[in-house]
Amino acid sequence: MNSEEKRIKSRCDVVKIKQADEFSSYMVLEGEGFSMKKKLLVVALSTVMVVSSLLTGCGGSSGGSSSGGGSASGGASGSAETTTGGVFKSVETFAYGSIDPHKEYYSWHTQKYGLTETLFRINDDMEIVPWLAEGIEIEDNVGTITLKDGICFSNGNPVTSDMVKRNIERLIEVSKRFNYMSEWTYETPDDKTLVITTGDRVYPTLKNDLATPELAIMDLDATTDFDNNPICTGPFVVDKFVPQGDITLKRNDNYWDGEVNCDGVVFYSMSDDQSKLMAMQNGEIDAYDNITTSDIEIFSADPDNYTLASVPMQMRSYAFLNSEKLPDSVREAIVLAIDKESIAAFLPGMMSATEGAFDTDAPYGKVQPPKRDIEKAKQVLEADGYKLENGVFTKGGQPLTVTISCYQSRNIDTIAVLMQEQLNAFGIKADIKIVDEPDGTYMTDHNYEICLYRSITDKTGDPMTWFELAVESISYQNIAGFGNEETDKLIEEYRYTVDPDERAELANEIMQQYYDSNTALFLTCYNRNAVLRKGASGFSETNPFEFYGVSAKTTVGIK
Amino acid sequence: MLKYIIKRLINLIPVLIVLTLLVFLLMYLTPGDPALIRLSSQGANVTDELLAATRAEMGLDQSFFTRYFSWVGGILHGDFGMSYIDDMPIFPKLLDALMHTLALASASTVVSVMIAIPIGIFTAVKKDSIPDNIVRIFTFTGNAMPNFLIALLLMYLFCIRVRLFPVIAKGSVQGLMLPALSLSIPMISKFARQTRADVLQQLNEEYVIGMHARGVKERVILYKNVLHNALGSILTIISLQIRVLIGGSVVTEVIFRWPGVGSLIMDSIGGCDYPTVQGAVLILATLQILVNLATDISYCIIDKRIELE
Numbered sequence: 058m059n060s061e062e063k064r065i066k067s068r069c070d071v072v073k074i075k076q077a078d079e080f081s082s083y084m085v086l087e088g089e090g091f092s093m094k095k096k097l098l099v100v101a102l103s104t105v106m107v108v109s110s111l112l113t114g115c116g117g118s119s120g121g122s123s124s125g126g127g128s129a130s131g132g133a134s135g136s137a138e139t140t141t142g143g144v145f146k147s148v149e150t151f152a153y154g155s156i157d158p159h160k161e162y163y164s165w166h167t168q169k170y171g172l173t174e175t176l177f178r179i180n181d182d183m184e185i186v187p188w189l190a191e192g193i194e195i196e197d198n199v200g201t202i203t204l205k206d207g208i209c210f211s212n213g214n215p216v217t218s219d220m221v222k223r224n225i226e227r228l229i230e231v232s233k234r235f236n237y238m239s240e241w242t243y244e245t246p247d248d249k250t251l252v253i254t255t256g257d258r259v260y261p262t263l264k265n266d267l268a269t270p271e272l273a274i275m276d277l278d279a280t281t282d283f284d285n286n287p288i289c290t291g292p293f294v295v296d297k298f299v300p301q302g303d304i305t306l307k308r309n310d311n312y313w314d315g316e317v318n319c320d321g322v323v324f325y326s327m328s329d330d331q332s333k334l335m336a337m338q339n340g341e342i343d344a345y346d347n348i349t350t351s352d353i354e355i356f357s358a359d360p361d362n363y364t365l366a367s368v369p370m371q372m373r374s375y376a377f378l379n380s381e382k383l384p385d386s387v388r389e390a391i392v393l394a395i396d397k398e399s400i401a402a403f404l405p406g407m408m409s410a411t412e413g414a415f416d417t418d419a420p421y422g423k424v425q426p427p428k429r430d431i432e433k434a435k436q437v438l439e440a441d442g443y444k445l446e447n448g449v450f451t452k453g454g455q456p457l458t459v460t461i462s463c464y465q466s467r468n469i470d471t472i473a474v475l476m477q478e479q480l481n482a483f484g485i486k487a488d489i490k491i492v493d494e495p496d497g498t499y500m501t502d503h504n505y506e507i508c509l510y511r512s513i514t515d516k517t518g519d520p521m522t523w524f525e526l527a528v529e530s531i532s533y534q535n536i537a538g539f540g541n542e543e544t545d546k547l548i549e550e551y552r553y554t555v556d557p558d559e560r561a562e563l564a565n566e567i568m569q570q571y572y573d574s575n576t577a578l579f580l581t582c583y584n585r586n587a588v589l590r591k592g593a594s595g596f597s598e599t600n601p602f603e604f605y606g607v608s609a610k611t612t613v614g615i616k
Numbered sequence: 617m618l619k620y621i622i623k624r625l626i627n628l629i630p631v632l633i634v635l636t637l638l639v640f641l642l643m644y645l646t647p648g649d650p651a652l653i654r655l656s657s658q659g660a661n662v663t664d665e666l667l668a669a670t671r672a673e674m675g676l677d678q679s680f681f682t683r684y685f686s687w688v689g690g691i692l693h694g695d696f697g698m699s700y701i702d703d704m705p706i707f708p709k710l711l712d713a714l715m716h717t718l719a720l721a722s723a724s725t726v727v728s729v730m731i732a733i734p735i736g737i738f739t740a741v742k743k744d745s746i747p748d749n750i751v752r753i754f755t756f757t758g759n760a761m762p763n764f765l766i767a768l769l770l771m772y773l774f775c776i777r778v779r780l781f782p783v784i785a786k787g788s789v790q791g792l793m794l795p796a797l798s799l800s801i802p803m804i805s806k807f808a809r810q811t812r813a814d815v816l817q818q819l820n821e822e823y824v825i826g827m828h829a830r831g832v833k834e835r836v837i838l839y840k841n842v843l844h845n846a847l848g849s850i851l852t853i854i855s856l857q858i859r860v861l862i863g864g865s866v867v868t869e870v871i872f873r874w875p876g877v878g879s880l881i882m883d884s885i886g887g888c889d890y891p892t893v894q895g896a897v898l899i900l901a902t903l904q905i906l907v908n909l910a911t912d913i914s915y916c917i918i919d920k921r922i923e924l925e
Binding site: 152154155161233236284300301325327328331332335336338339341342493494501502 | 701875
C-alpha cells in the first residue's frame with residue numbers, strides 16, 4: 058500500500074460490520090406474499106380509506122413515483138435481484154421546491170442524484186480533478202479551460218464553451234454569493250475553449266471555484282422548466298420531481314461518459330430517522346447517509362446485509378467567544394478547558410475531535426490552536442484575579458458565569474450540554490440558551506457570550522472560502538470581534554498570491570492571528586456516515602462531501 | 617336555515633379582517649431580518665448595499681400598512697406571495713399541503729367514528745361487564761400514549777413484523793392508512809369514552825324507563841332515541857378533534873412522510889419563511905371558523921329544538 062492509498066484509507070474508514078444480532082435479524086425480508094387474512098385486512102382497510110378519500114375529494118398522489126427497474130418493488134415483497142440494472146433508492150432529509158441547480162443550494166442535491174455535473178470536481182482526497190473539463194491552464198489573471206471531447210447533455214446536444222459561459226452568467230444572476238464572478242470577463246475563442254480573465258489580478262483558486270456544485274452546466278436553450286426538469290449532463294435525467302417530495306430519475310441514454318449501470322434512481326423525501334431506519338431494514342432503500350449513532354450500532358451488528366462507511370467531512374462544529382462580553386482571560390481559559398475528545402466520544406461515529414478549522418495534513422492547516430491544558434487555564438484566570446472558591450471561580454465575590462447559546466441541529470445542542478458540564482466541572486458556571494434558529498438570532502444580532510455554530514470550513518480544498526466566510530472583518534461569521542485591518546491585508550495578499558508555499562505560509566499566519574484571539578473554538582469534525590445494502594455501491598460514500606452521490610457506476614443492493 | 621348560514625358567513629368578514637391583521641402583525645413583530653436571514657442562508661457576504669437591495673426586492677423597506685394591504689390584495693387574487701426559502705409561489709404549496717391534511721383528518725375521523733361509537737354504545741349497555749372493563753383499559757392506554765409512539769409502533773408492527781405495508785408508501789390511499797390509523801387510536805379512545813358516558817346518561821333518563829314500560833324494542837330505544845339525544849355532545853368532541861387535526865399533526869406527518877400543513881408550517885418556521893407561515897395560519901384559522909359554523913348547523917339538524925336565531 059503506497060502512501061497515497063494509506064492516506065485515503067485513513068480518511069475513509071470503511072467499517073466492516075460484525076455479526077447479526079437478534080434485533081436486526083427479523084428485519085431481513087423473508088416471505089413472498091400475503092396470507093388470505095392479510096389480504097382481507099388490506100381490502101377492508103383500503104375500502105375505508107378509499108371512501109374517506111373520495112369523501113374529501115382528495116385523490117391526488119402523494120409523490121408516488123414510478124420505478125423503472127427490477128428492484129422497484131415495495132418493501133412488502135422481496136425477491137432476489139442482481140446488482141446490474143434496477144433502480145437505486147435512497148432518502149433525502151430536506152424537502153425543497155425546486156431542482157434548479159443555480160438557485161440556493163439545490164445543486165448539492167441534484168449533483169448527489171447524478172443529475173448535474175461541473176467542470177471540475179473534488180475527489181476523495183480533496184484534490185480538484187477535471188470532470189466536464191479536460192483541464193485548465195492558468196497564467197496570471199487568465200484561466201483557459203478546455204472542455205472534454207464528446208460531452209453532451211442528456212438530450213444529445215453538445216456542451217459548448219458558449220453554453221458554459223452562459224451558465225456562469227446565469228449563476229451570477231440567480232445566486233448572490235457568486236456576485237464576485239461578475240467582475241470577470243469570459244471569452245469563447247472556439248466551441249471547446251473558455252477563457253476567463255479574473256479582473257486585473259491573478260485568482261489562484263479559480264479551479265476550486267469551478268468545482269463548486271452550483272456551477273452545474275445545463276442546456277439553457279432546451280430546458281423549459283428549470284425548477285422541475287433541468288436538462289443537464291449527469292448519468293440520470295429527471296423522470297418525475299414532486300416539489301417538497303420525492304424525485305425519480307431514469308438512465309441518461311446519451312450519457313457522455315460510458316454506460317450507466319442503473320435503470321434509475323429514486324430519492325424519497327424523509328426527515329424522520331426512525332422511518333429511514335425501518336425503510337432500510339425493510340429493504341425499501343439501498344443506501345442513505347447521515348445515519349444516527351444508534352442506527353450505526355444496529356447496522357454494524359448485521360455485517361451480512363449492510364456495509365457502513367464513515368469518512369470525516371469538512372463540516373465542523375465550533376463556538377464563538379464574544380470578545381465584547383467575555384474578557385481575554387476568560388476566553389483563553391475556556392479554550393484551554395474544553396475537552397473535545399470527550400465531546401466526540403459521547404457521539405461515537407458521528408464526529409471526531411478537531412484541532413482547528415482545517416485538517417492538520419493540509420499545507421494551510423499547520424498552525425493549530427493550543428491543546429487542552431486545565432492547569433494553564435486555571436493559571437490564566439488566577440492571573441486575572443479570579444479565585445477558585447467552592448469549585449467556582451469568583452472575582453470580587455461574583456461567580457464567573459457564562460451563557461452558551463445554541464440550536465437543535467446535528468447534535469449542536471448536545472455539544473452545548475457537554476460543554477456546559479465541562480465548564481461547570483472546571484469552575485465556570487455555564488447556562489444554556491436554546492434558540493430556534495441561529496441566523497435570525499445570535500448570528501445576526503451578536504447578542505451572546507458563547508454561541509455554537511456549524512458549517513463547512515474547507516469547501517474547495519483552499520482556506521479562502523473560510524477567510525471570506527469567517528475571518529475577514531466584513532464576513533458573515535465574524536461575530537466575535539476578531540476582524541482587524543492587519544488580517545484583512547493578509548487575506549487580500551493571500552487572495553492574489555500564486556506560489557503554493559507562499560500561500561500556505563500566509564494562510565497559517567492568518568489562522569495564527571485568528572486562533573490567538575481566542576474568539577473561536579473549533580470542537581468537532583462531522584463524519585459522513587453512510588449505510589449501504591449488500592451489493593449496493595457507488596454512493597460516493599468515501600467522499601468527504603455530501604454533495605456527491607450516485608454515478609454511472611452505482612449498483613443497487615441485493616435483496 | 618339558509619338565512620342563518622348567510623348571516624353567519626357575512627359575520628365572518630370582519631372576523632377575517634381582524635384575523636389577517638393579527639397574523640400579519642405577529643409575523644411583522646417576529647424578531648430577525650428576513651433579508652439578512654435569506655442572504656446568510658445563501659452564503660453571501662452581506663454588505664449594507666446588498667442588504668438594502670435585498671430588503672427592497674422583498675418589499676421589506678415599505679411601511680407596515682403598505683405591506684399589509686399588498687399582502688391582503690394578493691390573497692384576494694389567489695396570490696399568497698413567494699416563499700423566502702425557495703422563491704416559489706406559496707399558494708400551490710399551501711393547497712397541496714391542505715389537501716393532504718384534509719384527507720388525513722377526514723380518514724382518521726371516519727375510522728374513529730365508525731369504530732368508537734359502536735364500542736361506546738356497547739360498553740354503555742354492558743356497563744361494568746368484562747368487555748366494558750377491557751375496553752376501558754384500551755381507551756385509557758390509547759389516550760395516554762403519545763402520538764409518535766403510536767406511529768412508530770404501528771410502523772414497526774405493520775411494516776416490519778407483519779409486512780402488510782411498505783414503510784415508504786407510494787399511493788395516496790396506501791400512504792393514508794397507517795397515519796390515519798395512528799391518529800385514530802387516541803381519537804377512538806376519546807370518542808368511545810364520551811359516547812359511553814353520554815349513552816349511560818341518556819339510559820338513566822325517565823323517557824327511557826317510560827319507553828321500556830311501553831314495551832318499545834330495545835334497539836329502537838337505543839338507536840332512535842338514546843343515541844340521537846346523545847349525539848350533541850359526541851358531535852362537540854368530534855368537531856374539537858377535527859379542529860385539532862386540521863391544524864396538522866406534525867409528528868405523524870413527519871414519521872409517515874405525509875406532506876400536510878403541520879410539516880409545512882414547521883419547515884417554514886425553521887426557515888423564517890414568514891409569508892408561508894402567514895398564509896398557512898390564515899387558511900387554517902379560516903377553516904377553524906368554518907368547522908365551527910358547520911358544527912353549529914349540524915346541532916340544528918340533529919335537534920330541531922335548538923333555536924338558531
